[in-house]
Amino acid sequence: MGDTxxxxxxxxxxxxxRRLGVAVSTLDTxxxxxxxxxxxxxxxxxxxxxxxxxxxxxxxxxLLLAGTQPADAAVAALDTPSDEPAAPHAHDADGDRxxxxxxxAEHDASRAEQVRELAxxxxxxxxxxMTDAVRSALRHGGVAAAWDQVLVxxxxxxxxxxxxxxxxxxxxxxxxxxxxxxxxxxxxxxxVFPGRQGRRPVLLACAPEEQHSLPLLALAAxxxxxxxxxxxxxxxxxxxxxxxAIERAAAHSVFVWSQTSETGDPSWLADLPVTRPALRxxxxxxxxxxxxxxxxxxxxxSVSTALDxxxxxxxx
Numbered sequence: 024m025g026d027t028x029x030x031x032x033x034x035x036x037x038x039x040x041r042r043l044g045v046a047v048s049t050l051d052t053x054x055x056x057x058x059x060x061x062x063x064x065x066x067x068x069x070x071x072x073x074x075x076x077x078x079x080x081x082x083x084x085x086l087l088l089a090g091t092q093p094a095d096a097a098v099a100a101l102d103t104p105s106d107e108p109a110a111p112h113a114h115d116a117d118g119d120r121x122x123x124x125x126x127x128a129e130h131d132a133s134r135a136e137q138v139r140e141l142a143x144x145x146x147x148x149x150x151x152x153m154t155d156a157v158r159s160a161l162r163h164g165g166v167a168a169a170w171d172q173v174l175v176x177x178x179x180x181x182x183x184x185x186x187x188x189x190x191x192x193x194x195x196x197x198x199x200x201x202x203x204x205x206x207x208x209x210x211x212x213x214x215v216f217p218g219r220q221g222r223r224p225v226l227l228a229c230a231p232e233e234q235h236s237l238p239l240l241a242l243a244a245x246x247x248x249x250x251x252x253x254x255x256x257x258x259x260x261x262x263x264x265x266x267x268a269i270e271r272a273a274a275h276s277v278f279v280w281s282q283t284s285e286t287g288d289p290s291w292l293a294d295l296p297v298t299r300p301a302l303r304x305x306x307x308x309x310x311x312x313x314x315x316x317x318x319x320x321x322x323x324x325s326v327s328t329a330l331d332x333x334x335x336x337x338x339x
Contacts, residue, residue, distance in 0.1 A: 034071060034077060038072075043084050046287060050080065056093075057083075057100075060076065079101060082099060082100040086100065137156060141157065141160070142177050145177060145197070146191075148194065150197060153201045154201050154204075160173040161206075161209050166209060166244045167325075167326040170325075170326045171326055174241070181195055210247030222251075224253050225274065225275070225277070226253070226277040227255045228280070229256075230281040231286065231291075232259055232286050233286035238307065238326075239257065243255045245329075246330070275300070276303035276305065278307065278333065279304070281307075287311040289316045305320070305329055306323070
């Protein structure tokens, strides 16, 4: 067996992107704009990420998911000590550690415990305990806080474990199913619908060919919780179909999710219908190429910031 510390000290950009589940262009942007990038040696133009660099970019991602502004997240990431653990861990039934993006320092003790409980239940494939943990998190402070502070950290942590081992697909699928059912139960489609009291909706859609729609369910539930009308279009929405829905539903805002770089080409966003008042366009997800987003498009780093960008204030 090789030396693990040595391997982590010499990670390339592609490897770090896979580890975090973000696009390579996202890491390049963090490096170019904020100085959060690789410092290790390597051929010209091919610097490598040291273990300290990896800790910093993981901190950057963790803070962005929690709703921190990028510049502030970068300052905090650059202050991350080189020997500071990147994240706390839970343990699965085999005793393996699961990296979780929710350190107790960033959340109250109750949230940290909810993260640990959900991670343990997920790795044990205990569906009843998972359901109880997810519902408890949703009741404690609302959908946006539960998604940003509990559900995302566990989902990301298990996703990383799968990327590192090739295992635990069944854990990801079961947890996603439990979360989906719980979000729909919190805010079923009939809770708030367009046309009631003449309200115009927010449209929620995945980018063309994007199949990861769970974040849209979270935002749909948060919007319903806030009393906002919304239409959930779901996965793989072609650009012409989204444009038609905007016009037919008289939408005032649209949110588009991209999980992977393959679906993050933003060029078509500028062709969405021109409306009066102007359509509010918000995007989210690690797949977008932030350098190419049209100036009128807002990038949201979390459900909470998406609600702010859509000018929806939760009524908690």
